[in-house]
Amino acid sequence: MSFKIVVIGTSLGGFSALKNILVDLPQDFLVPIAIVQHRHKDSDKTLVGLLQEHTCLPIREVEDKDEILPGQIYVAPADYHLLVEPGYFDLSIDEPVCYARPSIDVLFESAADVYGEQVIGVILTGANQDGMRGLKKVKARGGITIVQEPATAESSIMPEAAISAVAVDWILSLSEIAPLLVNLCHSIRK
Structure with missing residues (x-):
């Protein structure tokens, strides 16, 4: 089975957690990755630059209607919800969900709606319940669900x-x- 997207959600402690994961992804990791990291609504794009130092894969902050391309890592911009549409991303300024915009639930639920069992959802460290509903939907649609061991978060x-x-x-x-991500996504490697 080939996966269309990996969605990752994190909050408090997320930069360090993301860094640990991204550094271990090989250059030929082709499944696009979309990340929601809770951050202040006025934060700039430094997160993308800092994460880029830890991976050979290109990272960018999503702009509205960006095409979802293989081998890319996408980060939700501050103060926008990130939604998956068939083949591209959508940005929204709808109300915060779980006090967060971007919301992990919004990303995960939209990915599950569009790609169903071809989604891998990953929940990392964080200090609220955002992502719980979204991960539930990924699971309900047949996707793969991964959660960081709480004792290590x-x-x-x-x-x-x-x-x-x-x-x-x-x-x-x-x-x-x-x-594990490499192993799961290996079937789509050329």
């Missing part, structure tokens, strides 16, 4: 909420997540 609230709500496929430490 800087803030365990978000992973624990996801685990309490969803029969998660894998609960892993950070160092185990990238190898």
Whole structure:
């Protein structure tokens, strides 16, 4: 089975967690990755630059109607919800969800609606419950669900909420997540 997208959601402690995962992804990792990292609405694009230092894959902040391309990492811009449409991204300034915009739930639910079982959802460290509903929808549509082992998270609230709500496929430490993603997505490599 080939996957269309990996969606990752994180909040408190997310930069460090993302860095640990991205550094282990090979240059030929072709499945696009979309990331929601909760951050202040006025934050600039430094997150993208800092993450780029830890991966050979190109990272960019999403602009409205960006095409979803293989081998790319996309980061939701501050203060916009990131939605997946068939083949492209949509940005929205709808109300915050779980006090967050961008919301992990919005990204995950839209990805599940569009790509169903071809979605891999990953919940990392965070201090609220955002992502729980979205991960539930990914699972309900037949996608793969991965959650950071709460004991290894800087803030365990978000992973624990996801685990309490969803029969998660894998609960892993950070160092185990990238190898699993590579393994799962290997079938689409050329």
